[in-house]
Amino acid sequence: MEKRMTKRQIAAQETKKKIIEAARTVISEKSFETVSIDDIMAEAGLGKGTFYTHFGRKEDVVYELNKTDFYHLAEIVNGMEDKDIMEKLEYYCREFMKSIERSGIEICRQWIKNNLSGNTMCGIEDKDGNAISKYRYDYQAMHSVLSEAVRRGQLIADTPVDALSLLFNAELYGLMTAWCMSDGAAVGSENIKAFRIYILEQSIRPFMTK
C-alpha cells in the first residue's frame, strides 16, 4: 500500500519522520513538558505550523516517539539453547546495562524522568494488544527468561517467578538509577559482576534443578 503513494505523500511522510526524530532528540535532552513545539521544529529545520499538519496536538508526537525497535533482549536470551539459567541471566543483565550505558548518562536520566509516570507508553503492545509501559515491558522480559527456564526444567516448578522477576528487574533499575545519581561513579555494568556473585547466584541456586 505504501507503493501507491504519490511523491507528495512520500515527502509528507518523510517530513513526519523528521519531526518525530527531532522530537526524540530534544525530548531526550530536556523532557516532554519543558520542550516546546518551537524547540522540536527548530531541531527539525521546519516551520512551526508544519507540526500541526502532521499532529493534532503536542502530545500526539509522543505516541509515535517510541514506535521504534526495542532491543529484544529477552528473545535473544531465550533463544540461547545451550546456556544455563545463570549464564542467561547474567547475559541479560549485562547487556541491559550496557545498552543503557551506550546511550549516555544524560539520555538515561531523561529516560528515567520520562518513564517515571506510568502512563508513558513504550510503543510496544502486550499479547492482548494493549500498550504497555517500559517498566511493564522490562518486567515481562525478565519474567519470560525465568519462565522459560522453568519450562525447560532449568528451574523447579515452584520457583517464585513473579517475585524474582520483580526483584531482579528492580536491581537493574536501581543500578541504573545509582549510575545516574553518582554521576557515573557507580558504573552499572561493572556492578553486574557483583550482582551475579552476591545476589543472582545465591537467589537462584535454591530453585535450580541441578
Next chain:
Amino acid sequence: MEKRMTKRQIAAQETKKKIIEAARTVISEKSFETVSIDDIMAEAGLGKGTFYTHFGRKEDVVYELNKTDFYHLAEIVNGMEDKDIMEKLEYYCREFMKSIERSGIEICRQWIKNNLSGNTMCGIEDKDGNAISKYRYDYQAMHSVLSEAVRRGQLIADTPVDALSLLFNAELYGLMTAWCMSDGAAVGSENIKAFRIYILEQSIRPFMTK
C-alpha cells in the same frame, strides 16, 4: 541558635513551613511542572508574592520538600543492640520504603528527578563536613549498618561490605523506581518481604558468623 529568633523571624519561619506543606499537597495532587506558584500559595492561603520572600525560584521549594522528611534510619538501626543483622537489614529496608511511600508517589517522582543529577546535595554533611548527595547518604547509611555488623562480629571480617551496600541500596532504589513507573502497582513496602526471603537472606548468609 533558633532561640535568639525574634517574633517576626518565628512568624516568617512559620510562613515558610506553611508554603512547604502547601507545595507538598498540591505537588502530590498534580506534579511539579503543572503546579503553579498560584496553586501553591492559594493552598497555603498566602499572597503570591510571599513565595519569593522565602524561595528564590520555583524549584527551590522542592529542595526543602525532601529535606523535611529525613529520617536517621541508620542511627536507629545501629542502635538496636539486641537484633541480629537480618532483622536490622529488613527493618532498615522496610522503614526506608515506608518513609518514601508516606510522602506520596508524586513527591517520590520529583525526588528521583531532582536527585538524578549527582550534584544535587541533600542538605546533610558527611563526617568530614562535606555536603553529600542523597544517593551517597543512602549508600553510606547501608554501609554503616553492614560495617557495624562486621564490627560487632555479626558478619565476618571478609564480608564485601562495599559491594553489598551498593547492591542492597540499588535494590531499594529500584523498588522505589518501579513503584513510580508502575503508578503504584508495584508497592515497594510489600516487596520488602520477598526481598528479605529471596535476596537478603541468601546474600547475607554466607557472611554470617553463625
Next chain:
Amino acid sequence: MEKRMTKRQIAAQETKKKIIEAARTVISEKSFETVSIDDIMAEAGLGKGTFYTHFGRKEDVVYELNKTDFYHLAEIVNGMEDKDIMEKLEYYCREFMKSIERSGIEICRQWIKNNLSGNTMCGIEDKDGNAISKYRYDYQAMHSVLSEAVRRGQLIADTPVDALSLLFNAELYGLMTAWCMSDGAAVGSENIKAFRIYILEQSIRPFMTK
C-alpha cells in the same frame, strides 16, 4: 459570452459556485470571522488550495455570497393592481417577516450579525450598477412600494416617502431584532397586525388620496 467557454472553464465555474454555496452554508451557521477557509472547502468537498484559484482573499467570497435571487417582494407588491396601499403595505410587511421566520431564529441572528457592517453587499446592484447592502435594498424596496402608490395616485404627491420608507423598514428590522433578542417570544409576524392597526394605518392615512 458564456457560450464560448471551454469545458474546463465551465467546470471551473461550477467549482466556484460550489465554493460560494458552501461559504453561504457555513457562514450562516457560524459567521464570517469564525469560519475558516478549511471550513468552507471541507463543506464544498474541495481542496483548500482551490479556494485561491477562484478568490484572491478570504473576504472576496462574501461579495459573491449574496449574488443570488432575492425574493422580489417589492415587485410582487407593486404588481398588485387591485389592492390599495394599506393592503399592499401589510402584505409586504407580513411576507417580509414570514420569510425571515421561515429561515429560523439562528440563521436570522447570523444574518443580522453579518449585515451589521454596512460593507456587506447583498449581491444586488442598484439602477446605476453599484453593489448595495441588504439594508439599502430593503429600504429601496419599501421606497418603491410607497413611490409606486404615489405614482398611481393612491398617496398624495407630498407624501414624505423617504422618511416613511426609513421608518417602516426600521420597524421591520426592529421586530426582527426583538424576535431574536426575546428568544422568539416577540413573534414578528404576530406583531405585524398591531403594526398595521396602531402604526401603519395612522401614519399613512394623512397621505391617502381618498
Next chain:
Amino acid sequence: MEKRMTKRQIAAQETKKKIIEAARTVISEKSFETVSIDDIMAEAGLGKGTFYTHFGRKEDVVYELNKTDFYHLAEIVNGMEDKDIMEKLEYYCREFMKSIERSGIEICRQWIKNNLSGNTMCGIEDKDGNAISKYRYDYQAMHSVLSEAVRRGQLIADTPVDALSLLFNAELYGLMTAWCMSDGAAVGSENIKAFRIYILEQSIRPFMTK
C-alpha cells in the same frame, strides 16, 4: 464602600478603567473579533499580561463596556411632572438614540451581536430581583413610560400599552440597526424627529385624553 479602598486597590481600579476605555477606543475603530489583546493593551499603554489581572477572558471586557453607559432614562422621563406624553416619549426616544450614538457605531454593533441571544443578561435586575436581558429592560422602560401616562390620566385606560411598547421599542431597535447597517448614514437621532411626526403623534393621538 469605595472609601475603604487602599491606594493599591484604587490604582488597580484605575488600571481596569484604562483598559476598558482602551478597549472601547480600539473596538470602535475595528471590531471585537479583529481587535487583539495586544491592540487593547498597547492603546492602554500597559503590559499584555495585565489584561488578565482584570479580566478572565477577552470577551469579559465587552460586558463592562456596555455596563458603563447605562442610563436610567425611564426614571428620568417618569419624573418629568410637567411634560405631556408626547414630549416625554420624544425625549425618551431621542436620548435613547443619543446614548447609543455616543458609544460609537462599532460598540453598538458589538452590543447588538452580544444581545442577539436572549440569554445575555444586561446586569440589571427587575422588580423581583431576576436578571433580565437588555431587550426586556428596554421594553419595560418604554412600558413604564406609557403606563405612567395612563396612571396620570394622560392616556386613556384602554390604551394598548403592551402593543405600543413593543412597537415603539422595536422602532428604536430598528433605527439603531439601520444606523449600523448603513454605516452611520441613517443617523438614528436625526430620524427621531420624523418618528415623532409621522409615527408617534399619529399612533398616540387616538389614546390621548385631550
Next chain:
DNA sequence: GATGAATGAGCGTTCATTCAT
C-alpha cells in the same frame, strides 16, 4: 515580612496564504 498588581516571554494552537506538483 507580606502583598498582589504589573509584566513580558513564552506557550500551544489557528489559519490565510503560497507554491510545487
Next chain:
DNA sequence: GATGAATGAACGCTCATTCAT
C-alpha cells in the same frame, strides 16, 4: 485547474518573577 503540505505571523492565554506599597 486542483491540490494539500508548508509556512510564519498572530492569536488568546499562562505564569514565574519583580517590586512598590
